[in-house]
Amino acid sequence: MADTLVETNAPYAIRTYSPEQLKDALRKMFLIRKFEEGAEDSYMRGLIHGTMHLSIGQEASAVGSCMSLTDADKITSTHRGHGHCVAKNADLGKMFAEFFGKETGYCKGRGGSMHIADPSKGNLGANGIVGGGLPIAVGAALSAKRLGTGAVTICFFGDGANNEGAFHESLNMAAVWKLPVVFVCENNKYGMSTSTARSTAVKNIAERAAAYSMPGVTVDGNDFSAVTEAVDAAVARARAGEGPSLVENLTYRWRGHSKSDRNRYRTKEEISEWMERDPIVAMSNLLVAHKILSEAEVAGLEEQATQVIKDAIEFAAASPDPRIEDATRDVYTEGAAA
Amino acid sequence: MNAMTKTELRELSYAEAIREAMDIALASDERVVLMGEDIGVYGGAFQVTGDLVEKYGTDRVMDTPISELGGAGVAVGAALTGLKPIFEFQFSDFAALAMEQIVNQAAKVRYMLGGSVSVPLVMRFPAGSGTGAAAQHSQSIEAWLGHVPGLKVLQPSTPEDAKGMLLAALEDPDPVMIFEHKILYKMKGHVPEGYYTTPIGKAAIRRPGKDLTIVATSMMVHKAMAAAETLAAEGIDAEVIDLRTVRPMDRETVLASVRKTGRLVCVYEGVKTLGVGAEVSAMVAESDAFDFLDAPIVRLGGAECPIPYNPELEKAVVPQVPDILDAARNLAKGRI
Numbered sequence A: 001m002a003d004t005l006v007e008t009n010a011p012y013a014i015r016t017y018s019p020e021q022l023k024d025a026l027r028k029m030f031l032i033r034k035f036e037e038g039a040e041d042s043y044m045r046g047l048i049h050g051t052m053h054l055s056i057g058q059e060a061s062a063v064g065s066c067m068s069l070t071d072a073d074k075i076t077s078t079h080r081g082h083g084h085c086v087a088k089n090a091d092l093g094k095m096f097a098e099f100f101g102k103e104t105g106y107c108k109g110r111g112g113s114m115h116i117a118d119p120s121k122g123n124l125g126a127n128g129i130v131g132g133g134l135p136i137a138v139g140a141a142l143s144a145k146r147l148g149t150g151a152v153t154i155c156f157f158g159d160g161a162n163n164e165g166a167f168h169e170s171l172n173m174a175a176v177w178k179l180p181v182v183f184v185c186e187n188n189k190y191g192m193s194t195s196t197a198r199s200t201a202v203k204n205i206a207e208r209a210a211a212y213s214m215p216g217v218t219v220d221g222n223d224f225s226a227v228t229e230a231v232d233a234a235v236a237r238a239r240a241g242e243g244p245s246l247v248e249n250l251t252y253r254w255r256g257h258s259k260s261d262r263n264r265y266r267t268k269e270e271i272s273e274w275m276e277r278d279p280i281v282a283m284s285n286l287l288v289a290h291k292i293l294s295e296a297e298v299a300g301l302e303e304q305a306t307q308v309i310k311d312a313i314e315f316a317a318a319s320p321d322p323r324i325e326d327a328t329r330d331v332y333t334e335g336a337a338a
Numbered sequence B: 001m002n003a004m005t006k007t008e009l010r011e012l013s014y015a016e017a018i019r020e021a022m023d024i025a026l027a028s029d030e031r032v033v034l035m036g037e038d039i040g041v042y043g044g045a046f047q048v049t050g051d052l053v054e055k056y057g058t059d060r061v062m063d064t065p066i067s068e069l070g071g072a073g074v075a076v077g078a079a080l081t082g083l084k085p086i087f088e089f090q091f092s093d094f095a096a097l098a099m100e101q102i103v104n105q106a107a108k109v110r111y112m113l114g115g116s117v118s119v120p121l122v123m124r125f126p127a128g129s130g131t132g133a134a135a136q137h138s139q140s141i142e143a144w145l146g147h148v149p150g151l152k153v154l155q156p157s158t159p160e161d162a163k164g165m166l167l168a169a170l171e172d173p174d175p176v177m178i179f180e181h182k183i184l185y186k187m188k189g190h191v192p193e194g195y196y197t198t199p200i201g202k203a204a205i206r207r208p209g210k211d212l213t214i215v216a217t218s219m220m221v222h223k224a225m226a227a228a229e230t231l232a233a234e235g236i237d238a239e240v241i242d243l244r245t246v247r248p249m250d251r252e253t254v255l256a257s258v259r260k261t262g263r264l265v266c267v268y269e270g271v272k273t274l275g276v277g278a279e280v281s282a283m284v285a286e287s288d289a290f291d292f293l294d295a296p297i298v299r300l301g302g303a304e305c306p307i308p309y310n311p312e313l314e315k316a317v318v319p320q321v322p323d324i325l326d327a328a329r330n331l332a333k334g335r336i
Helices: A012-016 A019-044 A059-065 A082-087 A092-099 A133-147 A159-163 A165-176 A205-212 A224-239 A268-275 A279-289 A295-318 B002-007 B014-028 B052-056 B068-080 B092-106 B142-146 B159-171 B182-186 B219-233 B251-261 B276-285 B288-292 B311-316 B321-332
Strands: A074-076 A153-158 A181-187 A216-220 A245-250 B011-013 B032-036 B061-063 B084-088 B122-127 B152-154 B176-181 B188-190 B204-207 B212-216 B238-242 B245-247 B264-271 B298-302
Touching: A012 A019, A012 A224, A019 A059, A019 A082, A019 A092, A019 A279, A019 A295, A059 A082, A059 A153, A059 A181, A059 A224, A059 A245, A059 A279, A074 A133, A082 A092, A092 A295, A133 A153, A133 A165, A133 A181, A133 B068, A133 B092, A153 A159, A159 A165, A159 A181, A159 A205, A165 A181, A165 A205, A165 B068, A181 A205, A181 A224, A205 A216, A205 A245, A216 A224, A224 A245, A224 A279, A279 A295, B011 B014, B011 B159, B014 B032, B014 B052, B014 B084, B014 B159, B014 B182, B014 B188, B032 B068, B052 B061, B068 B084, B068 B092, B084 B159, B092 B122, B092 B142, B122 B159, B122 B182, B142 B152, B142 B176, B142 B245, B142 B264, B142 B276, B152 B159, B159 B176, B159 B188, B176 B182, B182 B219, B204 B219, B212 B219, B212 B251, B212 B321, B219 B238, B219 B264, B219 B321, B238 B251, B251 B276, B251 B288, B264 B276, B264 B321, B276 B288, B276 B298, B298 B321
Parallel strands: A074 A153, A153 A181, A181 A245, A216 A245, B032 B061, B032 B084, B084 B122, B122 B176, B152 B176, B212 B238, B212 B264, B264 B298
Antiparallel strands: B011 B188, B152 B245, B204 B238
16 A cells, blocks of 8 residues: 555655545646647648647646646646646546637637636636736736635746746736745747747746745756646745745657747757657656556556547537627627627 | 805816725725826825825735736736726826737637636726827827727716726726826816716717717817807807717717717827727718718827927827817818
8 A cells, every 4th residue: 555655755746645646647647648639630630720839748847737736726828738728627628629619619719729718727728928927827816815815826838938028027026025826937948949048048947036036946847746846835835925936847849839830940859859758658657666556557547538538529529610690709798888 | 164065066186086986996895906106105196096005005005016017917817816906007108018918918818718707907097198298108099909809998088987987997897998188187077976987888968069069088078168169159059079988989979969960070189090080980981970961070180290298399289279179160161
């Protein structure tokens, strides 16, 4: 039994979370991977007409960061946000339906991939504007503090956003007002094609935390336990009323920025090297090594995820399109002056 | 004597009326917070928030850093999650720094999310020229925001409406942008006591008339009223409509007036081209009221330049009473 063999030198996640929670985390990581692969496949088959920003390779960052959150806690997400939705317990069918532009989707087909949100689960939404979610996250944290809800907000953003004015203004205000928000930077090395080395004056984005008098830490974003350990500490600090933190998860997107990307700014070797560091393989190995799952059970989780995504795509494909006459619905709240 | 005060209507300045609305809102709804630059002990650049911080404390009357983009975004996030922020821009010109959050976030989030959220946010913009503050502190940018579906855009011209429209904005579940002309802040007028709302999207006929219609906004309403008095002495009976709301625009009131008078002058301080008057004119031109026109529509708007510093130049680039008189006389006498 796991509880009779507590390993004091085991990684943080193993020491902190129950086997059920860890198994669920791996399940979500598989769901993200399969969602993204399903999205790519649907695009190839002409079922999705917009572009997409896939987070394959970044699954540990999304799931690991949300481990200590409840549905009352908020997140704001980015244009590369499918993983965050899954980590925050989104319904895969409604996600795919949104991707397909269907009335049954999270945004009734009005938002698409870049705007999936689920306020009932605390997911305030992805964002098509780089840095757009940063001040909104600070606002959510302000509400939590004023209304005394005890909720914490995790603000996901990419390395590209760290050079937006909104990033600096947001970190400053969060620190000045000591708000319960955790800034999680998913540094996947490139803002579209421009590397952090070419765009960012500091070596590690977490160094920028010092300018706003908050803790900043850089971790291996493909190491589930390392992510969880860093973000959990920041969430606990926020919950205790001690203010914001910045956590930088170093990770990598295996796919291009979007469908228009010809991958001219990075080498095949670099991509292969990062694919060797697959966060799902690492997490699976971790759970097998600590006897939380057998290899067969890991394979079972993957199969299960494949089936969930297959069902989600079927649900989306069979769903109705929005009605043309409803194109201007929901611009304003019904019943209010408009 | 108490008897005297009972018969006299209570007067407040435009700024005091806005403050009274915010006071009522802060007292009656814990979710209301004021945010803005120097709105606390300083009292706001135009002394609109005044001493509210002493009554409600710095948690509810929050000085923000000089971070318009971030501050506006914090207000959007707070509105999405249970608060009702009233965000003051120090000058409406500074909204340019925050357009991302106003236009891409506040205005669109409800639609983008399929109607699952609303953004009960009020933003206040001290606007307009006449203070010698030059090109970056004097603009009238209501048409910029009026172009964005998802926003509501108000321009109250009297103390009574300034209070009533702010309270109406706070009842509204959607983001409401209120442009307050800086020259009006000190103007006094009757303001009813207690709680009341002035409807959003409803113009006011300030002076009924039969010969021509003057549709005006904000400060221009007062110039139009002054012109109408002079015109009346000349035997020209002008109807003055205070548009009050730029978006959604009160189509019915404007069209009914034009059907009656057959002549239309639009007066607005924003740059003439693609401004509020362009929309009013198009609204008339596209409707049956067009058939009632006896003369071409006249637009009087801001000149095609930034607001200059020199006081004579500053006056020259926005419509003044003589400009309205000229236009009205020409229209009434059939010269146009």
